[in-house]
Amino acid sequence: MAVLDRLETLAPIREKVEAGERLDFDDGLTLMESDDLLALGELADLARRQRGGGDEVYFVQNLNLYQTNVCRVKCKFCAFARTNKQEDAFTGTAEELVAEAVEQYEISKFTEIHCVNGENPHVDLAYYAEGLRALKQALPDVHLKFYTASEIHHISKLEGCSHAEVLQVLMDAGLGSMPGGGAEIFAPRVRALIAPGKEPAEEWFDVHDTAHRMGITTQCTMLYGHVETYEERIDHMLRLREQQDKTGGFLSFIPLAFHPENTVFERRGFRFTTGADDLKVIAVARLLLDNVPHVKAYWIMMGLPLAQIALHMGADDVQGTVVREKIFQAAGATSGTEQKIPELVRFIREAGRVPVQRDTLYNELRRW
Ligand code: SF4
Structure with missing residues (x-):
C-alpha cells in the first residue's frame, strides 16, 4: 500500500516529465519530500535523456588554485577563511601563482x-588583474575560470565601481569564465543565519x-544540508532557472x-549530509533546472562511489581531476584532492557510461 501511495504521488509529475512540461514549485516540493530514491533517479534520468542527453559523462582536467584565504566575511559554514593575522593566512603574489x-x-x-x-580587504582589482595576466602569459592555452560572484561584488565595493567595470578589467586580463560559488541558499532567512556578512542574493544574481x-x-x-528547509531549496533552484x-549563461x-x-x-x-539526501538533490535539480545543460556530481564532495550512482540519477559531469582542492578538505572531506585521468575513465566506464574529456566550455577534447 505504501508503495502504491508513493507511485501515485509521483504519477502526475511523471506525466508532466513525459510531456516535456515544466515542473513548478509544488512539484519540486513533492519530489524533495519523496523518499522513493529509485523513482526519483529514474525520473531525473528520463528528463535528462528527453532533453537530448546521452550516455556521455564529462570531466575536465583542471587545477584548483587559491590566491588568498584572507577573508572579511566569516561565513559560519566556512573552514577555509583566515584573518590577516592568523599564522596560516596567505596572500600570494602573481609570481607565486604562476x-x-x-x-x-x-x-x-x-x-x-x-x-x-x-574576500580579502587588503588587495585591490589591480592585484587580481595582475594574477590573471601573468597566468595567461605563462600558460596561454589554459582557460582561467576565476572568482565567484561574491568576490566580484566585494571587489566592486572596494573599488567603488560597477560589476561590469570589474568584469571588463578581469576579462581584458584573461578571465575566461566564472565558477558558481557564493550562492549558498538565496533565502534571506538562511543567509542571515549562515552568512550574515555576505551580499544579498540580488547582488549574486x-x-x-x-x-x-x-x-x-x-x-x-x-550549498545544502545545514539550516535550510526543502521549500528554500526549491526556491533557490527556481530562482536559478528564472535567471x-x-x-x-549557466553551463x-x-x-x-x-x-x-x-x-x-x-x-x-551538525553532521555530514547523507548519501540519500545528496542523490535526491541531484535528481530534483535535474528535474527542475530544465534549462541548465549539465548537473555535476562533484566527486570531491560526495566521493566516487556515490557519484557513480548519481550518474544514473540526472548527473552527467563529475567535474575533473581537481588537483589541490582546499575548501572541502578544510571542512572534513575525505575523498582526496586528485584523480588521475585513467581512474576517472574507469570509474565512469564502470558506471556504464562513456567518459568524455571536455574543456571548460564543454567542447569535446577526447572520447575514451
Ligand atoms: S565562504 Fe568565502 S566569503 Fe565566506 S568566509 Fe569563507 S572564504 Fe569568506
Whole structure:
C-alpha cells in the first residue's frame, strides 16, 4: 500500500516529465519530500535523456588554485577563511601563482584553472588583474575560470565601481569564465543565519546577469544540508532557472553538500549530509533546472562511489581531476584532492557510461 501511495504521488509529475512540461514549485516540493530514491533517479534520468542527453559523462582536467584565504566575511559554514593575522593566512603574489601553476602543468597538462578566494580587504582589482595576466602569459592555452560572484561584488565595493567595470578589467586580463560559488541558499532567512556578512542574493544574481550579457559563461551552485528547509531549496533552484531563462549563461549546476568539520556547526552537533539526501538533490535539480545543460556530481564532495550512482540519477559531469582542492578538505572531506585521468575513465566506464574529456566550455577534447 505504501508503495502504491508513493507511485501515485509521483504519477502526475511523471506525466508532466513525459510531456516535456515544466515542473513548478509544488512539484519540486513533492519530489524533495519523496523518499522513493529509485523513482526519483529514474525520473531525473528520463528528463535528462528527453532533453537530448546521452550516455556521455564529462570531466575536465583542471587545477584548483587559491590566491588568498584572507577573508572579511566569516561565513559560519566556512573552514577555509583566515584573518590577516592568523599564522596560516596567505596572500600570494602573481609570481607565486604562476610558479605553482607551471610546476603542476609540467606534470598534468591541465586545460583549466579554477580559482576562488576569500574576500580579502587588503588587495585591490589591480592585484587580481595582475594574477590573471601573468597566468595567461605563462600558460596561454589554459582557460582561467576565476572568482565567484561574491568576490566580484566585494571587489566592486572596494573599488567603488560597477560589476561590469570589474568584469571588463578581469576579462581584458584573461578571465575566461566564472565558477558558481557564493550562492549558498538565496533565502534571506538562511543567509542571515549562515552568512550574515555576505551580499544579498540580488547582488549574486546581478553579477551573473552582467557576466552572461558580457559573454562570460558561469556555473551555479547550491550549498545544502545545514539550516535550510526543502521549500528554500526549491526556491533557490527556481530562482536559478528564472535567471537562466533571461540570460542562458549557466553551463552547469553543482550541488554542494555542507561539510561541518572545523566550523561552528560541528560544535553544535551538525553532521555530514547523507548519501540519500545528496542523490535526491541531484535528481530534483535535474528535474527542475530544465534549462541548465549539465548537473555535476562533484566527486570531491560526495566521493566516487556515490557519484557513480548519481550518474544514473540526472548527473552527467563529475567535474575533473581537481588537483589541490582546499575548501572541502578544510571542512572534513575525505575523498582526496586528485584523480588521475585513467581512474576517472574507469570509474565512469564502470558506471556504464562513456567518459568524455571536455574543456571548460564543454567542447569535446577526447572520447575514451
Ligand atoms: S565562504 Fe568565502 S566569503 Fe565566506 S568566509 Fe569563507 S572564504 Fe569568506
